[in-house]
Amino acid sequence: MANLQELQELSAQVRRDILRMVYAVNSGHPGGSLGCTEFMVALYKEVMDYSTDFKMDGKDEDVFILSNGHISPLLYSVLARTGFFPVSELQTFRKLNSRLQGHPTTxxxxxxxxxxxxxxxxGLSAGIGLAIAKKLNNDSHLVYTLQGDGELxxxxxxxxxxxxxxxKVDNIIMTIDANGRQIDGDTDDVLNLxxxxxxxxxxxxxxxxxxDGNDMEQVLAGLKEAKSRTGKxxxxxxxxxxxxGYGVDFMVGTHEWHGKAPNAEQMESAMNQIPETSLKDY
Structure with missing residues (x-):
């Protein structure tokens, strides 16, 4: 079990990874990735029961489905930093023949x-199917999904x-990233939910x-509460x-960084706002 300081440090490092991945190839989706960092770190470091000895069927372990797959830089960083594959592989993001495609693929x-x-x-439909399969297999583990609010x-x-x-599929926890923004603007303006x-x-x-989904303590408490309500x-x-865009001042408060990479000057400013950690850059 990680302590709060360790989770916050990992969140900072993941944000650095996200920015470096997107900047290196001038392509990707930094906004939503930065916004959901605390959630993903908490999920993989503190909440889910899983093995890094990866098996596709997910039997006898918790399973996560990233429905809004464009925030793949976040998922890749967290998977690497929790031991699924070498951290050094993050430098191949979105490159030819990489396993780290722009959207997660199998x-x-x-x-x-x-x-x-x-x-x-x-992603939610797939998650529900997995949850039902777990019930049929007498597997007591949970399925987690993440959706964007624009995706709704x-x-x-x-x-x-x-x-x-x-x-009554009560072994699934769906999280909605309610940031109020999507590729074309505010969700209230595009199609009010x-x-x-x-x-x-x-x-x-x-x-x-x-x-406050960018406050680690609140995220942990929310995930714990949600888990306690399953099976009912x-x-x-x-x-x-x-x-x-949380963590980078010029990326917050706008939809413009949904799918845009920073230039060199912006990248320097962003990295100066997120301090280096003991985990070190890849």
């Missing part, structure tokens, strides 16, 4: 990746929400709020309120 055989994701709207504009999401609630809590509850989901005849959702 063809390259990267440990930690069980499904190709990033075609938005599909996809119709398939609501079919999946309806199915899981109606069928209304009250997500009311909608989720009407679909028979239990809902947990994390008011309802699927569980976490509304994780984050800031896109």
């Amino acid at each position: 063809h390259e055989g990267l440990p930690g990746i069980r499904i190709a994701t990033g075609s938005l709207g599909q 504009q996809e119709g398939q999401i609501w079919e999946a929400l309806m199915y899981a609630g109606a069928n 209304g009250s997500l809590e009311d909608k989720l509850k009407s679909f028979m989901w239990d809902v947990v709020h994390v008011k 005849q309802k699927p569980v959702a976490i509304l994780l309120h984050t800031e896109m």
Whole structure:
């Protein structure tokens, strides 16, 4: 079990990894990756029960599905920093013949990746299928998914929400990155989602709020609370309120860094804002 300081240090290092990966190839999605860092670090370092001796079936361990697969720099950094593959491999991100594609894929055989994701709207359906399979296999472990709030504009999401609630799939925890922004602007302007809590509850989901998804203590408490509510005849959702681009002042408060790499001057400024750690850059 990591202590709070260790989790915060890892979060800082993951942010440095994200920026370096995206900058090196002038391509990728830094905004959402930086915003969800505390969540992913907490999930893999403190919450999930898994083995780095990776097996595709995920039997007898917790499973995570990144539905908004464009924030792959975050997932790759956390997988590497928790022992799934060498940290040095992060330098191959988005390069030809790399296992670290722009969106997670299974063809390259990267440990930690069980499904190709990033075609938005599909990850929750896949997660529900995995959760049902665990029940059929008498596997008491959980399935975790992460969705973007803009992703909830996809119709398939609501079919999946309806199915899981109606069928009492109570071994899944879906987290929504509620940062209020997507590629074209604020979610309220693109397609207003209304009250997500009311909608989720009407679909028979239990809902947990994390008011500050960039505060590690709040993230840990929210994940612990969500886990305690599983197995009670309802699927569980976490509304994780984050800031896109968190940790870099000029990336916060705008959708513009959803899918844009910093230039050299911006990169220097960003890296100066996130101090070096004892974990060291790759």
